[in-house]
Amino acid sequence: MLGDVSETTLRPVTSPDGGPRNPDELAAALEDSGYLPDEGLATAAYLAFAMHRPLFLEGEAGVGKTALARALAQVTGRPLYRLQCYEGLEASQALYDWDFGRQLLHLRAAEAAHATGSAGSPDDVATLEASLYDRRFLLARPLLQALEDSPSVLLVDEVDRADDEFEAFLLEVLSDFTISIPELGTIRAQTPPLVVLTSNRTREVHDALKRRCLYHWLAHPDFDREVAILRRRLPEVTEQLAREVARATAKLRTLDLLKSPGVAEAMDWATALHTLGARELDPDVAARTLGAVLKYREDTDRVHALARGALFGG
Amino acid sequence: MLGFARTLRHAGVGASPDRVEAMLAAVGALDVLDPSDVYWAGRLTLCAGPDDLDRYDAAFAAYFAGEAPRPARPAGQPEQRVAAAAPLDAGSGEGDEGEQPPETAGRASADEVLRHRDVAEMTVAEREHLRRLFALLVPASPMRPSRRRRPSPHGAVHASRTVRRALHDGGEVTRLLHRRSRPRPRRVVLLVDVSGSMSPYADALLRFAHAAVRAHPAATEVFTVGTRLTRVTREMRLRDPDEALAASGAAIPDWSGGTRLGEVLKAFLDRWGQRGTARGAVVVVCSDGWERGGTELLAEQMARLRRLAHAVVWVNPHKGRTGYQPLTGGMQAALPAVDSFVAGHSMAAFEELAGVIERA
Numbered sequence: 001m002l003g004d005v006s007e008t009t010l011r012p013v014t015s016p017d018g019g020p021r022n023p024d025e026l027a028a029a030l031e032d033s034g035y036l037p038d039e040g041l042a043t044a045a046y047l048a049f050a051m052h053r054p055l056f057l058e059g060e061a062g063v064g065k066t067a068l069a070r071a072l073a074q075v076t077g078r079p080l081y082r083l084q085c086y087e088g089l090e091a092s093q094a095l096y097d098w099d100f101g102r103q104l105l106h107l108r109a110a111e112a113a114h115a116t117g118s119a120g121s122p123d124d125v126a127t128l129e130a131s132l133y134d135r136r137f138l139l140a141r142p143l144l145q146a147l148e149d150s151p152s153v154l155l156v157d158e159v160d161r162a163d164d165e166f167e168a169f170l171l172e173v174l175s176d177f178t179i180s181i182p183e184l185g186t187i188r189a190q191t192p193p194l195v196v197l198t199s200n201r202t203r204e205v206h207d208a209l210k211r212r213c214l215y216h217w218l219a220h221p222d223f224d225r226e227v228a229i230l231r232r233r234l235p236e237v238t239e240q241l242a243r244e245v246a247r248a249t250a251k252l253r254t255l256d257l258l259k260s261p262g263v264a265e266a267m268d269w270a271t272a273l274h275t276l277g278a279r280e281l282d283p284d285v286a287a288r289t290l291g292a293v294l295k296y297r298e299d300t301d302r303v304h305a306l307a308r309g310a311l312f313g314g
Numbered sequence: 315m316l317g318f319a320r321t322l323r324h325a326g327v328g329a330s331p332d333r334v335e336a337m338l339a340a341v342g343a344l345d346v347l348d349p350s351d352v353y354w355a356g357r358l359t360l361c362a363g364p365d366d367l368d369r370y371d372a373a374f375a376a377y378f379a380g381e382a383p384r385p386a387r388p389a390g391q392p393e394q395r396v397a398a399a400a401p402l403d404a405g406s407g408e409g410d411e412g413e414q415p416p417e418t419a420g421r422a423s424a425d426e427v428l429r430h431r432d433v434a435e436m437t438v439a440e441r442e443h444l445r446r447l448f449a450l451l452v453p454a455s456p457m458r459p460s461r462r463r464r465p466s467p468h469g470a471v472h473a474s475r476t477v478r479r480a481l482h483d484g485g486e487v488t489r490l491l492h493r494r495s496r497p498r499p500r501r502v503v504l505l506v507d508v509s510g511s512m513s514p515y516a517d518a519l520l521r522f523a524h525a526a527v528r529a530h531p532a533a534t535e536v537f538t539v540g541t542r543l544t545r546v547t548r549e550m551r552l553r554d555p556d557e558a559l560a561a562s563g564a565a566i567p568d569w570s571g572g573t574r575l576g577e578v579l580k581a582f583l584d585r586w587g588q589r590g591t592a593r594g595a596v597v598v599v600c601s602d603g604w605e606r607g608g609t610e611l612l613a614e615q616m617a618r619l620r621r622l623a624h625a626v627v628w629v630n631p632h633k634g635r636t637g638y639q640p641l642t643g644g645m646q647a648a649l650p651a652v653d654s655f656v657a658g659h660s661m662a663a664f665e666e667l668a669g670v671i672e673r674a
Contacts, residue, residue: 022344023344023351039350039354040354040357040358043344043351043354043355043358044354044358046343046344047340047343047344047355047358050343051336051339051340051343053336058363058364086461087460087461087462088460088461088462088463090462092474097474098478100473100474100477100478100481101477103477103481104477104480104481104485107481107484107485108485111485132481160590163462164532200589200590201364201589201590202589202590202591202593203590203591204363204547207362210362211330211332211333211362214336214340214358214359215358215359215361215362215363216358217361217363217364217367258588258618
C-alpha cells in the first residue's frame with residue numbers, strides 16, 4: 001500500500017501490520033496524498049502506528065488536525081470513522097444503540113405469525129427473545145464501527161468539547177480496544193485502530209487520558225511549507241499569489257490578533273483571491289477579501305488601520 | 315534516559331514513570347543514535363501540554379550538551395518583559411490617599427519578584443481562625459441548562475425508554491415516559507490578584523477559592539494574577555485547605571510582586587478564556603484595581619471578557635471601607651464591564667460574594 005522501499009534504507013525497519021516502516025516513509029506517503037507534515041508530525045504519526053498508541057493533537061484551529069486523520073486514512077487505505085464530540089455526548093451516540101423501533105416491529109411480526117400458526121412452547125419464547133437482540137438490531141456508532149471494521153482510522157474530534165464523564169468512558173475503550181455489549185458479548189478489534197484525538201484546548205483534558213496518548217502540539221507551518229501546502233491544495237492559484245498570501249498570513253500571525261489565521265484561512269483567502277481573478281495580492285483586493293482570513297471586527301479594524309501598503313505590499 | 319527524565323522533572327515537566335516507559339518504547343521504535351529521533355520520541359511521550367514544550371526544549375538542550383541536572387529551577391523561564399520601574403501613573407489613584415497602604419507604594423513596582431510564598435509563616439492562631447471560618451463556607455454553584463437529559467415525570471417523550479418499556483410488556487405501549495434537560499453547574503472562574511498591594515487579602519481570597527473548588531471541582535477554575543498568570547486549579551483540588559494553599563504558594567512565582575492587570579487579563583483571555591474557559595462562565599476578578607501604566611488595555615480586555623462571560627463579578631477588598639470610592643484608574647476602567655461589584659474583606663463579605671456568584 002505504501003510502495004516498496006529499497007533494502008538499503010539505513011533506518012531501523014519495523015513493519016507493524018504492513019504499515020509504514022519509518023517516519024520518512026510515512027511522510028513521503030502523506031505528501032503524495034496532499035498532506036505535507038513536518039518532521040515532528042510524521043514521527044508522531046509513525047509512532048502512533050508502531051506503538052498502537054492514540055495520537056493526541058493540540059493546536060490552534062485550522063492548522064490541519066482533522067485533515068491529518070483524513071490523510072492517514074487515505075495513505076493506509078483504511079476506512080475513517082469520525083466521532084465529533086459535543087457536550088452531552090452519550091454512550092448511545094458514540095458506541096452503539098439498539099434499534100428499538102425495529103425490535104418492536106419484529107416482535108409484532110412474530111406475534112402476527114404466532115396468531116395464525118400453532119401454539120407456542122417455552123422454547124419459542126426464548127428463541128424469540130434471543131432473536132430480539134440480534135446483531136441486525138444493533139446500530140453501530142463510530143467507536144463500535146471502528147473496532148468492527150478493523151483495521152481502521154478513528155478520529156475523535158474536539159474531545160475537549162465532550163464532558164468529563166465521556167472522557168472517562170473513552171479512556172476505557174481506548175485502553176484495550178474492546179467493547180462489551182451485555183446482550184451480545186465482547187467485541188474486540190483484531191488490529192487496534194489508529195486513533196487520532198484532537199483538541200482546541202477549550203478545556204484541560206484529563207491527565208489519565210493524555211497519559212495513554214502521544215502528545216503533539218501542532219504549530220502553524222513555516223513560510224516555505226505554507227507555500228508548498230497552498231500550491232499543493234490549490235494548484236490553480238499562481239505561485240506568486242501563493243507566496244504573497246503566505247507572507248501576508250505570516251505577518252498577520254505576528255500581529256497578536258484575537259484569532260490568528262491558520263492554514264485553513266490562508267487557503268480560503270487564496271481561493272477567494274483566485275475567484276476574483278487576482279494574480280497577485282494588491283492592497284485593494286486584499287482589503288476586500290479580508291473577511292476570508294480575519295473573523296473578528298476588532299481584528300479587521302486593526303489590520304485596515306495598520307495595513308494599506310505596509311502589510312500587503314510586495 | 316532516566317537521568318534526562320530527572321532533569322525534566324527539575325525543569326517542571328511532570329515526566330511520570332509510565333511516560334518514561336512510553337518514551338523508551340518510542341525510542342526503541344525509532345533510531346537511538348539519531349538526536350532528532352530521540353528529541354521527538356521524548357517530546358511526544360513526556361510532554362502533556364504547550365507549557366511543557368519550552369521547558370522540554372531547554373532541558374533537552376542542556377542535558378544532551380552535558381549539563382548535570384540543576385536542582386529546582388523555578389518552573390518556566392523568567393519573562394524577558396520586565397517593565398522599567400516607572401513612577402505611578404497620574405490617573406491611578408493619587409486622588410484618594412487613604413486607599414493606598416503606605417508600604418505598598420514602594421512594592422507596587424512592576425519588576426517581577428520571583429519569590430515563593432511560604433504559607434508556613436502564618437501564625438497558628440491566624441490559621442486556625444481562617445480554617446474554622448472557611449470550613450463553614452460551601453459556595454453553591456450557579457446552574458445552567460444542559461444538553462444532557464434525564465428521566466422525568468414531565469417533559470418531552472423519551473422515545474427509546476418508552477419503546478424499551480414496551481418490549482418488556484410484550485410489545486404494548488402502556489405508558490409514555492418523559493425526559494427533560496438536566497441542569498448542570500455553570501463554570502466559575504476566579505482570578506485572584508496576588509500582587510503586593512493585595513497581600514493582606516490574598517490568603518483569604520485563595521481560601522475562598524479553595525472552598526469553591528472543593529464544592530464543585532469540575533466546574534471551577536482558579537488563576538492567580540500578578541505580573542503573570544498562573545493556573546492553580548490543580549493545586550486547589552487538594553482536599554486540605556492548608557496543603558492546597560502551600561501547593562499554590564509554591565506554584566505562584568510572582569507572589570507579592572507588582573501588577574500588570576491588563577496584560578495578564580489579556581494572557582488569560584488569549585490562552586484560556588476565548589478558547590472556552592470564560593465562555594458562559596461566571597468570572598470573578600478579585601483585585602484592588604491597582605494597575606501600573608495605562609488603563610486602556612485593561613478597559614479593552616474587560617470589555618472582551620464581558621462579551622465572553624455569562625457574568626463578571628469584581629471583588630475589591632477596599633470596597634468594604636466606609637467612604638470608599640472606586641477612583642483608581644484600573645477600577646474606573648474596569649467598572650463599565652462589571653455586572654456586580656462587591657467587597658471581599660470579611661467573612662460576611664465572602665458569604666455575600668458566594669450569594670452573588672450563585673445568583674449570577
